[in-house]
Amino acid sequence: MERPEWAPADVDLSRPSVARAYDYWLGGSHNFEVDREFARQALAAVPDLRLVARANREFLHRAVRFMLDEGIRQFLDIGSGIPTVGNVHEIAQQVDPHSRVAYVDIDPVAVTHSTHILAGQPNAVALLEDLRHPEAILDHPEVRRLLDLDRPVGLLLVSVVHAVPDHDDPYGLIRRLWTALAPGSCVAISHVTTDSRPDEMGEGARLSGRTNTPVTARTRAQVEDFFTGLDLVEPGVVWSPLWRPESEADVGEHPERMSFYVGVGRRR
Amino acid sequence: MNDRPAADGADDRPAADGRGVGEFVTAWATALHRAHYVPISAEQRHRIVTGLADRVVTAVLAGPGGPGEGRRIGADLVAAGFGSPEALGGTIAVLTSRLLGDLGVAADPTRTARLNDLLAELATGFTSAAHDHSLRAQDTVRLAALAARTQAEEALRVSEVRFRRFATHDQLTGLPNLTLLTEQLGRLSTAEAPTDRVGVCCLDVDDFAAVNDVLGYQVGDLLLREIAARLGALADGRFDLVARLDSDRFAILVRDTTCAGDVVKIADRALAVLAAPFRVNGTEVPLTVSAGVAEGTVADGGAARLMRAGEIALHWAKADGKATLRLFDQDRSNADAERYRLSAAMPAALRRGEFTAAYQPVTALRSGRLAGVEALARWRHPQLGLLSAARFIELAERTGLVVALGSQLLEQACRQASRWQRIQPGLYVSVNVSVRQLHRTGLAGEVAQILDRTGLPPHLLHLEITEQAVIDLTGVVTQTLAALMQLGVRIVIDDFGVGYANLANLRSLPLYGLKLDASLTRPSAQPARWPGARRPGTDDDFLGTVVSLGHRLGLVVTAEGIETAQQAHRLTAAGCDNGQGWHFGRPVPPDEITAGIVAQQHREAVPPGPELPVIPVQRR
């Protein structure tokens, strides 16, 4: 007999974790030497990787604020990573203390850490689930308890879709996720590409093969395809700094060097 | 408080309009923002930096407000989120290069010294706060990793428990499954276990497939759950295990038995609880269950034997009409096994020519002369010796081998009879034809070919068929019989008078004769006397009636099983035409028949004696 699916993931601390390396790039200390070693290798390949990570994180926050402006008060953040400053529930609860957030990640350490941070937070949870099993996420009792799927939800897929290889059908997965949400829901996606810096980012993607979640870079057209069926919010799929920047100064001279395509779509 | 001239003395304040401070704040905030991302709005950032700038300005212009103010400012910078090395670098740069200039005050030695002191303190406060901050972060991430490990292990343990449950229990009913039952039995038969006798009761719902077919498997599943619940409720400390083996098969394992009766009692109770009507969606579904029980020691491998014995007994319960229980019995099982071995050996035996015919004389009762012989199948078994038909014909019927065996015997018998024509013309041979053979098209054709090949005149071949074979005359059987009659072959009803003959068939079939069952030949010990009958019919009355029935239908009547001279006389008196039995001769190899014929011709050459002649036979 085969081992059933619900056999849990192992915790392998000898392998670098993207969640913790990302924390390091953002200046955090929630990481181990294996993570930092990998993170430094990636920095050698892409010297301004810290800025790339930061630009992505900034997009996440602008997208959340946009959704809050749209009246959305509940969020499903998949691939939420290690909590660092400016987590989605902090931003949302500044606007409305009753905002609800369900964080989902496959990295067990990221999830236990999040759970620790969220202790005493009735309106936020962190769950160990996999983006590749959308129904397990949507039907999770905690998700059901916290989120009212009959009302609009902000679905955040920030810097995680590239962790799903083509053979796992990322397009189908994402469609299954948003079709379960109410009209008016918004989907934010940010995605790594090698379009602008094929050599450096290509090397970075190659290095990610050492981690628990290797990266599949995609082209602009491929990223745009993720929004098929959704109404793409202005300005469409663009380089991360170009999506509704707060000021001209925030954009910088070479937004394409930030190597992330980002966009937000709205469910009709 | 702001009335003193600017840019003078130890208590300098920034320009009254505060524009200088504003520019400084903007420069600092920009430097911080560039150096380090904190997810706050520009406005928030500005507010935070304004607060810090005020304290810096005060410290530089008026002297530190208290000990450790510079450190506190550094620490607060970190607390506000600007904890990166770049943030510290940017702060130092802005403070050294812009502060005094933006404030519009001279860089006199006092201010410069204060500023330098402040920067030193600020850097110290900043780095130690950042260090604490990252140590705290290290602690939390380590604890998180530890917790993740523990959780993964716990989840693994839970999943192993679930996996084990999944592997050892039936999903539909929640009962233990065959795996667990086998495991438990296995454990019982290992030496350490104190238990030495164990009972197994195997249960199977009769015709359950029909329930699924007719009512649908959903109803079937509901029934299985209900059955499981009833059996499960039976279990107490003594019943170690109630298991579902597969589909509609269940088993109860009973530990520490003393005798088979212990298990039979439990099997009885199981059958009793399952006998109560089952209701599904308001309709009653009648069900019966069969049970097989086995009990015995489990030491060294006995457990597996016991389980098999339970299954065998269950099989018997089914074969004996279902809705009952059978206890395993070694003798019956041995006999079963023996029959199985015989049946399995038959095809090869047929190929090797181990089947032969023995011939038993049939005597014309009035003349005492040999009228014919009946060919009887024999198996020269290499280990068991010569086996009579009773040992194997039924098995051959069941496997269908009787068809091939029948034609082989038919050919042998016809060839032999054809040879005897040379010494006794007109001697017939009687051969048994089984129901299976009769239902095959092509039997008549085959018989014709055999007659052709052997040269036996068709009317000297008698085919004996049982009443059973013609009770239900399907097209094939009628056609075959008609075709055989057309060939000139003679058809005889065998074992007449004990089966359920359809008398109408006797008329419509092209029959030649009747062979009375041996039970009619021997008078019963006590004549049947039925109260109320006008005159008790005697055995002779009955015999006479049957014989004359045959004669009235124009049939030749032969009596079987004649063992004594007395019986021979009685049957002759009753008008029987032919007789067969040990009195006249046992089934023997063909040479002995030949010898008998020769002896008879020898006797006929001299005047006959008063006794009915008897063919001499060798007793074996």
Ligand SMILES: C[S@@+](CC[C@H](N)C(=O)[O-])C[C@H]1O[C@@H](n2cnc3c(N)ncnc32)[C@H](O)[C@@H]1O
């Ligand atoms: C770079 S972090 C992104 C964190 C955050 N969303 C952000 O953009 O700031 C990517 C996270 O996705 C998680 N991840 C990768 N594959 C995933 C999957 N199949 N399901 C859920 N999470 C996944 C990783 O464990 C990691 O924590």
